[in-house]
Amino acid sequence: MSSDPIRESAATPGSRTGSSGRRQRGGERKMVPDATFTSYYGRPVVKASPWGPDIPAYLFLGGVAAGSSLLAAGADLTKRIVLRRTTRLGALVAISGSFVALVHDLGRPERFLNMLRVAKTTSPMSVGTWILSGYGPAASLAGVAELVSLLPLHHRERAVGRVLAALGRPAGMTAALLAPALASYTAVLLSDTATPSWHEARRELPFVFAGSAAAASGGLGMIGSPLSQASPARRMAIFGVLLEMIAEWRMEDSMGIAAEPLHQGRAERYLRAQKALSVVAVVATIIGGRRSRLVSILSGIALLSASALVRFGIFEAGQASARDPKYTVVPQRERADEARSTT
Amino acid sequence: MSGADNPAVEAGWASPPARKGFFTDTSVCIGCKACEVACKEWNGVPESGLEFLGLSYDNTGSLGADTWRHVAFIEQSRPIRRHDADAGGSPTGSLGVDTPPESDGDAGFFGEAGDFRWLMSSDVCKHCTSAACLDVCPTGSLFRTEFGTVVVQEDICNGCGYCVPACPFGVIDRRRGEKGVTKNAGLAQKCTLCYDRLGEGMEPACAKACPTQSIQFGDLDLLRERATERVADLQRAGVDGARLYGHDPNDGIGGAGAFFLLLDEPEVYGLPPDPVVTTRALPAMWRGAAFAAGSLILGAVVAFIGSSS
Numbered sequence: 001m002s003s004d005p006i007r008e009s010a011a012t013p014g015s016r017t018g019s020s021g022r023r024q025r026g027g028e029r030k031m032v033p034d035a036t037f038t039s040y041y042g043r044p045v046v047k048a049s050p051w052g053p054d055i056p057a058y059l060f061l062g063g064v065a066a067g068s069s070l071l072a073a074g075a076d077l078t079k080r081i082v083l084r085r086t087t088r089l090g091a092l093v094a095i096s097g098s099f100v101a102l103v104h105d106l107g108r109p110e111r112f113l114n115m116l117r118v119a120k121t122t123s124p125m126s127v128g129t130w131i132l133s134g135y136g137p138a139a140s141l142a143g144v145a146e147l148v149s150l151l152p153l154h155h156r157e158r159a160v161g162r163v164l165a166a167l168g169r170p171a172g173m174t175a176a177l178l179a180p181a182l183a184s185y186t187a188v189l190l191s192d193t194a195t196p197s198w199h200e201a202r203r204e205l206p207f208v209f210a211g212s213a214a215a216a217s218g219g220l221g222m223i224g225s226p227l228s229q230a231s232p233a234r235r236m237a238i239f240g241v242l243l244e245m246i247a248e249w250r251m252e253d254s255m256g257i258a259a260e261p262l263h264q265g266r267a268e269r270y271l272r273a274q275k276a277l278s279v280v281a282v283v284a285t286i287i288g289g290r291r292s293r294l295v296s297i298l299s300g301i302a303l304l305s306a307s308a309l310v311r312f313g314i315f316e317a318g319q320a321s322a323r324d325p326k327y328t329v330v331p332q333r334e335r336a337d338e339a340r341s342t343t
Numbered sequence: 344m345s346g347a348d349n350p351a352v353e354a355g356w357a358s359p360p361a362r363k364g365f366f367t368d369t370s371v372c373i374g375c376k377a378c379e380v381a382c383k384e385w386n387g388v389p390e391s392g393l394e395f396l397g398l399s400y401d402n403t404g405s406l407g408a409d410t411w412r413h414v415a416f417i418e419q420s421r422p423i424r425r426h427d428a429d430a431g432g433s434p435t436g437s438l439g440v441d442t443p444p445e446s447d448g449d450a451g452f453f454g455e456a457g458d459f460r461w462l463m464s465s466d467v468c469k470h471c472t473s474a475a476c477l478d479v480c481p482t483g484s485l486f487r488t489e490f491g492t493v494v495v496q497e498d499i500c501n502g503c504g505y506c507v508p509a510c511p512f513g514v515i516d517r518r519r520g521e522k523g524v525t526k527n528a529g530l531a532q533k534c535t536l537c538y539d540r541l542g543e544g545m546e547p548a549c550a551k552a553c554p555t556q557s558i559q560f561g562d563l564d565l566l567r568e569r570a571t572e573r574v575a576d577l578q579r580a581g582v583d584g585a586r587l588y589g590h591d592p593n594d595g596i597g598g599a600g601a602f603f604l605l606l607d608e609p610e611v612y613g614l615p616p617d618p619v620v621t622t623r624a625l626p627a628m629w630r631g632a633a634f635a636a637g638s639l640i641l642g643a644v645v646a647f648i649g650s651s652s
Contacts, residue, residue, distance in 0.1 A: 037610065038610045038611050039610055039613065040415060040417070040611065041398045044405075044513060045513055046510065046513040046615070047507050047510065047514075047515075049504060049505075050507050051504055070643040071643065073643075074643060074646065078647055106504075106529075107501065107502015107504065107517050107529025107530055108500070108502045109501075111501035115503075117483050117499070118481070118482065122479065122625065123505070124625075124628075125503060125505050129481060179639075180639045180640050181632075181636055184632040184635040184639065187635070188628045191628055192479060192509070192621050193509050194510060194511040198508075199624075202627075205631075206628075207631075207634075207635045209635070210636065210639040213639065214639055214642050231650035232650045233646075235645065235646035235649060235650060236646040239642040322508060328615055329610045329615065332615050332616040336617040
């Protein structure tokens, strides 16, 4: 209040003003009313993760790898050789990249193996480590088997080559078995924190990430295989975008005040671009995906980009939500007041 | 002692000593920051920035990798009633001058005596009964000690940083700096409740240094009893807003090992009003992830079944 200069300056940006905005009556009402709240000089209550772009990149690449392994398994069983090659090699590259990103983001990369000291279901990162420990070698082996098949005949005929080629299918199937867990656990990784916009997204985020993985891998399959073999990739992409967009829409609706950071700053730009690219890619795929190689390739690029953008958007929104005490204090204050009034 | 409330027992300690903790009674804190200094000295915590923040007398800012005790200063201009100043000899109130309760506070150089109060509070890791940092740690570096406290094992932490966003209080952080130059650079760092001193039967450095017994160390059971009496005394004396924070074993973190007596809402001090350990929602989150994984498999199957080759 203006009669209280010290308090106001002490509690910017949201000093307590006696009556809370959410209880104000009359006038125009926004979707989420301006909340007045008290904070310690506007400083954050929780800490934003110390993670850099490595982590959203890891989320994206892990999703690409997971979806690709599923497509590769199907392509293997239905004898779509080029689709299988594209997706197995894609999974190999993506999982290698995601591994590098993951290790690079550690404060002490040389201690990466300490992750294998324990297995804890209370830690999504520990669970993820063990999923990766199974998936990584399997997907890599399947990828290497695919590389061997590209070698000149006399190399392929060597014992090592023959063993690797024979391992392609079991390795690929193992990877496909673990892939869905790889695609969805990363949502729990983010949500199992005190970061408001990640924690409040916990109900729908696994579906957003699973859909994003399907869309991205479908896009990869469309880029790297002929039209005659890419039909499953197109369907995977359309399915993925639908799942992702519906989940995202419901998510933004259910997050309360913590949805705000999704519509601000960098997160907003990323997520807008993601939605636009996804819609354009799906429409193009439906209309021209069966007939035009060029349309397929361009749609595939758009789908991969959209998948990366949704990870970066949600990552940035979470970081922003942790830096602003509003998103921590306001919902907790409401909860505390409710508890107090019922007792 | 090993009550149902003792997380050390749950963590597998056979017959642990009584759970230890802090009771920080902010009503007698004088803001001397001896706790901050003693903590840095004893634990060899690096300098955390010599900055002028302009936040009253607080130039420390917040808890973090290099700040394990943080004294908050809040200047409040509000009518203080006479008995606030007298309660328990509290030095946090006014100068003890009798003033009309509704004085406006803009008269004279010092303002009218009694219309200003200065809240000071030494914040620290809460050593939660349900500790999110410990739950999410993927290396087992964070562990529950026999004293019921939560400590980082610096030779095991690989600096994944997961504990940082998991903590509902923003306590733990990854230490910046160059490996080999800054001690424990890249590792998660926070208050250990002076694990090394406890092992020798000594009290933590901050409590030892506190000149007003604002920071009290001891068996958590006894501290809770003492705090209940203290807050009742203050409330009886009419001290505005005296309340305990983090003392209730039924709260969202199962009760804190380090709890507080505050004179205003927690958020005024930069504390979350109703913290809940994030892992409480984890079973539901895993179920959601399983459904999402299932839908992905379904999508892949449909993609192939419907496709003509």
